[in-house]
Amino acid sequence: MPNPVLPATYRRVMLKISGEALMGDQGYGLHPPTVARIAAEVKSVHDLGVEICMVIGGGNVFRGLQGSAQGMERTTADYMGMLATVMNALAMQSALEALDIHTRVISAIRMDEVAEPYIRRRAVRHLEKKRVCIFAAGTGNPYFTTDTAATLRASEMACEAIFKGTKVDGVYDKDPQKHDDAKHYERITYDEVLQQHLGVMDASAIALARENHLPIIVFSLDEPGGFCGILRGEGTYTRVSD
Template structure:
């Protein structure tokens, strides 16, 4: 690891990927403001360490393109609707972060200048250098690609040192720990093993992109208070996926 990492953590710049469902709390749909606020507090605690933070948030709490397609909607249209849902989530998180005094930019792969910035890589890098949180919205801007792939792509473009994936469980298991009490958690696992064991951590395109760019993936529980900050310091329970 480089010598210029931030004191108190092993990382200088990271990508945080969370699902849209993480924002809906117990209400089953949409945005749950107290939950958004709690996650924003987690992000702020890491930002306060001086870590540069990128974020990608899914849109499944509002609209999931694959489900729309399965119900008969044309896939490309359904995926674009899902991309717009991620913009709504990004704006909600931006509002929460800025309410905590954290300067934030929402950067969309689909231009919508009155709402957020268009994606320009060099401008996004400059925002990070100025310690602004950058939330990348609208996926990659292309249908048939998930927000997991967008996270792997933007993390690589922004020269992040790792992708942190906040889940409802504290790592990757060989089966669903909520259904199998004997499920085994992996401390470390390779991307190849994730694919071979069909562990459903990220979609195959995202895994291939992260693996080819030797981008570590750290899977941890977003429900654990202080978990994000702790994991960055190498503490807590998590799974590391390596190339």
């Protein structure tokens, strides 16, 4: 049975994916066929008339927290991680434009030769013109994850939901890839996610989403047609909300 909690479609959404999602079966970097597959998923939703924002992590290239753990100064490591997200955003832009989808990469750190600076009103106008906006470089500040950046930009852009693409089809009480008896949640509250440490997003992102009543839809990015299917009211996912 289709999960009944979503409307048939949304007007404007945020898609948050990890940098690791772009690796494919590789252990590092970008896997062009995987980037192209994700771009095709985005196109299928764009073709429904939905306005799309994106935030992509940088963990496939460099993760600031890991660099810090290995002795690098945290602020420097985080800025390096932000630069990795710009690389991923440019790769996704290239893949989308190969599908004739107009895009803008919008960076929280100025690098005018490759990306636009973040100006909220300009970004909103791009969305109104049906351009996919890929927000890069996180919030532009160290100590904040791309989960928090996605929630912040989704709030600023007046998105109606955050779609969090993962390797599993929703939120479970434990890792379903390790435990056959893992329980899938169709619906769960922000507070329950925080209290049970379910790892949907970091605590700052969950708190910001709760404050702005912004639902988070967790679904499998590996399921072909999954993104579009959920917007049609099909498939399996978890809705995190009040």
